[in-house]
Amino acid sequence: xxxxNVTPLNALHRELGARMVPFAGYDMPVQYPMGVxxxxxxxxxxxxxFDVSHxxxxxxxxxxxxxxxxQAMEALVPVDLLGLGEGRQRxxxxxxxxxxxxxxxxxxxxxxxxxxxxxxxxxxxxxxxxRAGLPGVTVEEITDRALLALQGPAAEAVLAAxxxxxxxxxxxxxGVFGSDFGELRISRSGYTGEDGFEISVxxxxxxxxxxxxxxxxxxxxxxxxxxxxxxxxxxxxxxxxDIDTTTTPVEAGLGWAIQKVRRAGGARAGxxxxxxxxxxxxxxxxxxxxxxxxPEGRAPMREGTPLLAGAEGGEALGLITSGGFGPTIGGPxxxxxxxxxxxxxxxxxxxxxxARRLPVTVSALPFVPARFKR
Amino acid sequence: xxxxxxxxWLRAEGDLVVVGITEHAAExxxxxVYVELxxxxxxxxxxxxxxxxxxxxxxxxxxxxxxxxxVEVNAALAEEPGKVNExxxxxxxxxxxxxxxxxxxxxYLDEAAYKALVG
Numbered sequence: 001x002x003x004x005n006v007t008p009l010n011a012l013h014r015e016l017g018a019r020m021v022p023f024a025g026y027d028m029p030v031q032y033p034m035g036v037x038x039x040x041x042x043x044x045x046x047x048x049x050f051d052v053s054h055x056x057x058x059x060x061x062x063x064x065x066x067x068x069x070x071q072a073m074e075a076l077v078p079v080d081l082l083g084l085g086e087g088r089q090r091x092x093x094x095x096x097x098x099x100x101x102x103x104x105x106x107x108x109x110x111x112x113x114x115x116x117x118x119x120x121x122x123x124x125x126x127x128x129x130x131r132a133g134l135p136g137v138t139v140e141e142i143t144d145r146a147l148l149a150l151q152g153p154a155a156e157a158v159l160a161a162x163x164x165x166x167x168x169x170x171x172x173x174x175g176v177f178g179s180d181f182g183e184l185r186i187s188r189s190g191y192t193g194e195d196g197f198e199i200s201v202x203x204x205x206x207x208x209x210x211x212x213x214x215x216x217x218x219x220x221x222x223x224x225x226x227x228x229x230x231x232x233x234x235x236x237x238x239x240x241x242d243i244d245t246t247t248t249p250v251e252a253g254l255g256w257a258i259q260k261v262r263r264a265g266g267a268r269a270g271x272x273x274x275x276x277x278x279x280x281x282x283x284x285x286x287x288x289x290x291x292x293x294x295p296e297g298r299a300p301m302r303e304g305t306p307l308l309a310g311a312e313g314g315e316a317l318g319l320i321t322s323g324g325f326g327p328t329i330g331g332p333x334x335x336x337x338x339x340x341x342x343x344x345x346x347x348x349x350x351x352x353x354x355a356r357r358l359p360v361t362v363s364a365l366p367f368v369p370a371r372f373k374r
Numbered sequence: 375x376x377x378x379x380x381x382x383w384l385r386a387e388g389d390l391v392v393v394g395i396t397e398h399a400a401e402x403x404x405x406x407v408y409v410e411l412x413x414x415x416x417x418x419x420x421x422x423x424x425x426x427x428x429x430x431x432x433x434x435x436x437x438x439x440x441x442x443x444x445v446e447v448n449a450a451l452a453e454e455p456g457k458v459n460e461x462x463x464x465x466x467x468x469x470x471x472x473x474x475x476x477x478x479x480x481x482y483l484d485e486a487a488y489k490a491l492v493g
Contacts, residue, residue, distance in 0.1 A: 035459075036430040037405035225404070225430060298408045298452070300428050325407035325430050332408075354426065 007053035008146040008203040009210055016221050024120035026054040029223040036225035040327040043192060043230060044368070047152035048222035049213050056123030057142040057200055060114040060134065069114040072134040073107070078249065078272045080259035084109045089172045089187050091257050093249050094129060099274030099281070100245035101252065102129065104237060108174040108187060115174070115185065117147070117198070119239045145185075146206035151196030151230075153371065154218035159186075159197055162212060166197060171372035181205040181212070192227070193234025193370045232333060233326045235292060235365030241303055242290060242321040242335055248274070250281035251337065253290045253365070258282065288318060289343035292363040293334040293351070299358060300324050300332040301351045307336055308350045311357050317342065320351060328368050338362065376479050377488035378439050383463065384479060390470050391479065393439060395427070398492045400462040403429040406455045411447040412469060418444060420478065425468050427458065439482070442473040 004027040013020065018029030029051065031039065042048060062068035070081035079092035086109050094102035103122035108115045118126045123141070130139045150159055160167040163177045169188040177184045185200035201209050213219050222230075228238070237243045243252045261267050264279045272278075295301045301323045306316035323334030334351075342349065345364045350357040376384045381399035385392045400406070408428035418424050418438040425436035447469045451457060457466040473479070483491065 030431075031404065035405050037407075037456075229430065298455070299410065299426075300408055300433075302433065325428070327430075 005054070007051055008206040009051045009053065012207050012210055013051065013221075018221070018223060021224070023224060024054055026120060028054060029221070031223040031225045032221050034220060036223070036229065037327050039220060039222040039226035040229050042220045043152045043222050043226060044194060044328050045152070046218040046220070047150060047154040047158055047196070047216075048192070048226070049210060049219050050149040050151065050222050050227055051146070051210075052149050052198065053146040053206070054120035055147055056118040056120065056126065057145060057147060058116045058118065058127060058130070059140045059142060060116065060130070061112070061138045061140070062136050065112050066109050066114055069134070069137050070109070072137050073114065074262070074268065075271060076129065076133050076273065077107070078258045078262050078275070078278060079107065080261045080268075081107060081109075081114075082268070083259065083261060086111045087173055087175055089174045089189060093243070093254060093257065094126060095249065095272055095274040095278065096245055097273045098245070099248040099277035101239070101243045101247055101249060102126070102245065104239050104243060106187070106189065110174065110176070121240060142200070144203050145200050146203050148199045148201065148206065148210060148213070149190050149196060150199065150213060150219070151190045151192040151194045152218075153195060154216070155194070155196040156373070158213060158216045158219055159199075161216070162209075171195070171374050181209040188373065191234070191236055192230040193236070193366055193368055194230075195371050195373045229324060229327060232322050232324060232335065233328055233366065233368040234370060235335070235367060237290070238322055247290075247337070248278055248281055248286060250278060251286040251288055251290060255282055285340055287340055288337045289340050290321070290335055291338055291343045292365040292367060293320065293323070293336055293349070293360045294363045294367075295332040295334060295351060296359045296361070298331060299353055301334045301353055301358075301360065305334070305336075305351045305353060307338060307360070308352060308357060309342070311350055317349065326367055333367050334360070335365070375485060376482035377485065378482050379491065380437055381492075382436060382439055384439055384482060386476070386479065387470070389472060389476070390445060391440060391442075391473055391476075392467050392470050393436070394467040395436065395458065395462055396488070396492075397462050400459050403427060403431070403434065403458075405430045406458040409451040409455045409458065409468075411449070411452065412444045414444055414447055416444045418442065418471070436468060438471070440471065440473040440478045441475065442471045444469050445472050446470040
């Protein structure tokens with residue numbers, strides 16, 4: 001326990017009665033007294049407040065401003081960053097030479113610099129990767145700011161009561177806002193499938209901001225347990241589970257995050273690690289694909305569950321990479337990889353649970369429609 | 375009533391024994407979303423994994439606390455697994471069994487000893 005990092009909200013989590021667990025080297029709340037199920041539903045119905053301060057916040061600067069950073073960064077991610085407007089954000093992945101995924105991240109254009117948010121478990125590797133791969137760019141990890149996510153249909157009204165300007169933002173807008181809690185760096189995004197915001201705040205003001213948000217009766221604190229079921233229902237990948245160095249962005253169904261200009265025939269086609277494989281898969285298809293899966297009955301199918309073509313015999317076609325109970329769906333949901341020919345909604349496969357094969361149906365993602373404010 | 379170190383409770387009812395999980399166990403598991411019960415008539419040996427409970431977080435097993443035969447299961451739990459969180463010591467019993475040797479109950483903890491165990 002002594003080695004665990006704490007976020008600026010650690011004392012507040014404990015005061016709120018959270019059950020704390022080690023996660024990516026941090027002492028984090030997995031649930032509050034409300035419990036995972038109710039926290040999940042509360043977020044979809046009203047609003048949930050998440051501490052995501054364990055994630056890495058990194059500012060990238062270059063003498064040539066955002067444009068120079070974007071140009072350099074396009075060598076590491078297959079994303080159109082030069083075409084990203086000021087005040088806008090995009091989702092992307094760091095790829096490796098084999099076309100695998102080193103991490104997924106958010107990249108934002110703040111005018112004179114780029115701001116990226118990376119996964120907690122990957123942040124030291126990502127920072128080293130950027131320092132090595134971005135000549136002429138200063139890579140500054142921000143360690144004195146917390147990151148809060150406010151997600152759900154009530155998020156806009158709640159945050160706008162403190163920061164009126166956020167009401168005018170649309171999905172994936174970013175901006176810097178003055179507030180009673182100092183300067184806030186806000187994006188209209190999140191990882192729940194709901195409308196909402198991620199708010200970077202100075203560590204000394206983080207608890208006051210969290211308390212101010214929690215005074216609204218619509219807002220409940222939500223732990224990592226419900227964060228996971230929310231993102232699973234939203235069909236979003238969890239790094240280290242649904243995506244990793246052995247999965248390509250195309251297999252993972254993240255081709256949408258590779259804009260036309262970076263694809264074959266585009267003005268800046270390729271030029272990122274693993275481009276040969278990734279562009280070929282974009283053009284001709286990948287041998288396997290990530291799919292949504294709805295197990296029949298009530299038994300959840302967890303990560304690692306083998307997927308088979310028939311009720312008897314045969315070899316595993318692939319594995320479930322995320323799975324559990326979807327509170328909004330009211331039943332088990334999962335994601336996993338299957339051969340491309342079977343990645344067709346409506347296809348029946350079998351998942352092996354406790355030595356029994358139970359039917360699962362390949363399903364379109366997301367399980368719960370996204371409610372972003374576009 | 376007796377308690378196992380695996381957080382099951384056992385209540386003798388005539389020559390039968392009713393088995394469930396404790397409040398402490400239910401709280402630790404979190405929201406229960408799936409319960410798989412043994413078959414009525416199944417002959418079980420102490421230590422057999424005979425019930426699967428899945429919470430939002432993970433799957434866990436309930437072990438047969440005694441040698442014997444399952445004579446009744448609480449089928450309502452399959453439809454309403456959340457009862458395990460609402461009333462673990464009452465409505466959410468898992469099964470009734472007829473023990474081969476009722477004296478096997480004696481080795482388990484009494485309430486005071488169980489309370490001491492879970493703090």
